[in-house]
Amino acid sequence: MEPAYDESTDEMFRPDMVGPVVDFLAELAAGGPVLELGIGTGRIALPLAARGLDVHGIDLSEDAVARLRAKPGGPALPVTIGDFATTRVEGHFTLAYLVFNTIMNLTTQGEQVACFRTVAAQLEPGGCFVIEVMVPDLRRLPPGETVKPFDFSEDHWGFDEYDVANQALRSHHLTFRDGKIDYSSGPFRYVWPSELDLMAAMAGLRFRQRWDGWMRDPFTSESRQHVSVWEKPTGDGSG
Numbered sequence: 396m397e398p399a400y401d402e403s404t405d406e407m408f409r410p411d412m413v414g415p416v417v418d419f420l421a422e423l424a425a426g427g428p429v430l431e432l433g434i435g436t437g438r439i440a441l442p443l444a445a446r447g448l449d450v451h452g453i454d455l456s457e458d459a460v461a462r463l464r465a466k467p468g469g470p471a472l473p474v475t476i477g478d479f480a481t482t483r484v485e486g487h488f489t490l491a492y493l494v495f496n497t498i499m500n501l502t503t504q505g506e507q508v509a510c511f512r513t514v515a516a517q518l519e520p521g522g523c524f525v526i527e528v529m530v531p532d533l534r535r536l537p538p539g540e541t542v543k544p545f546d547f548s549e550d551h552w553g554f555d556e557y558d559v560a561n562q563a564l565r566s567h568h569l570t571f572r573d574g575k576i577d578y579s580s581g582p583f584r585y586v587w588p589s590e591l592d593l594m595a596a597m598a599g600l601r602f603r604q605r606w607d608g609w610m611r612d613p614f615t616s617e618s619r620q621h622v623s624v625w626e627k628p629t630g631d632g633s634g
C-alpha cells in the first residue's frame with residue numbers, strides 16, 4: 396500500500412462515506428465476531444470496533460497495519476499478517492467482508508476461488524460474506540482501446556488499462572501533491588458479479604442479496620459497483 400493511502404483516498408475516509416458501510420456491516424454482523432480481509436489502515440474496522448464489535452483483520456502489509464496500530468483503538472485490534480486467499484485465523488465469524496475492490500487484488504481466478512473457500516471455512520453457520528467491488532467497465536471500452544480514465548480531479552488522475560484476453564487490469568495513478576507528481580500502478584483481476592456468485596456456490600455459500608451500494612439502492616444494468624452478500628447455510632433447513 397502506498398505510504399499516503401490515508402490521504403490519497405481522503406474521500407473514502409469521510410464520515411458520510413464510512414458511516415453507511417459501518418451501519419450495513421454492523422447490522423449484518425448480529426453481534427459478531429467479524430473478520431475484515433485486507434484491513435489496511437483500519438478505515439472500516441476501527442469504527443466498526445468502536446460500535447462494540449469484536450473485529451479481527453488480515454493484511455499482507457506490515458506497514459498498513461503499523462498505521463492502523465497508531466490510531467485510536469488500533470492497538471487493541473487483532474490483525475494477522477498473511478494472504479487472505481489462504482490465511483485462516485483463530486475462531487469463527489458471523490461476518491467476513493472485503494471492501495473497496497480488494498477482491499481484485501487477487502490477480503488469478505484460482506486465488507479468488509481460494510479466498511471464497513477460506514472465508515466459508517471460517518464463517519459460523521448463518522454467517523455472511525460481503526464484497527464491495529466495481530462492475531467491470533468494459534461497456535465504456537470501444538473496440539481497439541485499452542485505457543479508460545476513472546478519475547480526473549485536481550490532485551489525482553487515474554487510468555485503468557484493460558487486458559481483456561486475460562481479464563486483467565492495471566490501474567495507473569498520477570498524484571499531484573506539494574508541486575510534485577507521484578506515479579504508481581498496480582495489477583488487478585476484474586471479476587463479474589455472476590462469476591463471484593459461482594465462486595460462492597463452489598465454496599458452499601448461498602447468494603442472499605446484491606445492491607448498487609451501501610445505501611441498498613437497487614442493482615441495475617447501469618450499476619457501476621455492487622455490494623453483494625452470500626451466506627453459509629445453517630444446515631438445519633432454516634437458513
Ligand SMILES: C[S@@+](CC[C@H](N)C(=O)[O-])C[C@H]1O[C@@H](n2cnc3c(N)ncnc32)[C@H](O)[C@@H]1O
Nearest residue numbers: 433434435438454455456459477478479495500
Ligand atoms: C485498497 S486497500 C483497502 C484497505 C481497507 N479495507 C479499506 O477499505 O480502507 C487494500 C488492502 O488489502 C491488502 N491486501 C491486498 N492483497 C492482499 C492479500 N492477498 N492478502 C492480504 N492483504 C492484501 C493491502 O495490503 C491493503 O491494505
